[in-house]
Amino acid sequence: MTSMAIIQYIEEACAPSGESSNICAREIVKGLTPLERARITGITTLAEELLVSWNPVRIFGTKAGTIVYPEGASEMLRWVQRTLSNVDRLLVDRDLEYLGDDERSVTVADVVLFGFLEFVDYCYGVDVTVGSEREWTGVYGRAVREDYPRLREVYGSFKGRKGAMRHGSGEIASEEVLERMRAWYDGIH
Known part of the structure; x- marks a missing residue:
């Protein structure tokens, strides 16, 4: 997952000297007010935490991993669930319907969070x-x-x-690798 690279690109593109910058884009991506910017940063940080916390779940809990340790994977999954709960609570006051509209802008947090959710669902078969x-x-x-x-x-x-x-020209695992990634040991999810 390259969410930090995505963040850096978006921030640079929207910076005052960026090639596609304008004040509207900067405000939408980063937030209009200090509180909005703090919320966006908070959700972005938690989305990154989700990805980091997911690593031991997949390494210890799937046949693509290098160590068979289902109990460890289950414990780490509890940490993922804790962070999912925190993010869900932070989204309570947000209007989310616009996220499906290609004509409307999204925030950095939206992009990073979706990247994690889609990665885990597509690669590991877990929504x-x-x-x-x-x-x-x-x-x-x-x-x-x-x-x-x-x-x-x-x-x-x-x-x-x-x-x-998802595009075929992107970074996609082979069917053989995906099969191992989606093969979970009993009792994990």
Whole structure:
């Protein structure tokens, strides 16, 4: 996943001296107010955390991994679910319908978050936006409900954008590799 490269490109393209810059684009991508900019940075950071937290889940829990350790994968999945819950809560006050409209702008956070959701779904066959709705004890001993309605809305809306379509010329694993990536050990997801 190259979300940091995407962020850097967007920020440079929208910078005052960037080739496609204008004040409107900078404000939309980064936020109009200090609070909006903070929220965008917060969601972007959590989306990056999701990707980092996903690595041990996939390495220990799938046949594409190098170490068979399903218990470790399950524990790390709890950390992923914790972060998913945090992101879902941050999205409560946002209008997300516009994400599917190619004519409307999106934020850096939207792009990075969608990148993670699509990567995990396509490569590992796991739509992490669909929680089991069960309650479980979180990593800090609190009751957590595995349900992410706002993330489902982000993913469902955004994947309809032309720019979000997966292209064959991109970085796509072979069918053989995808089969191993999607082969999970029992009890993980």
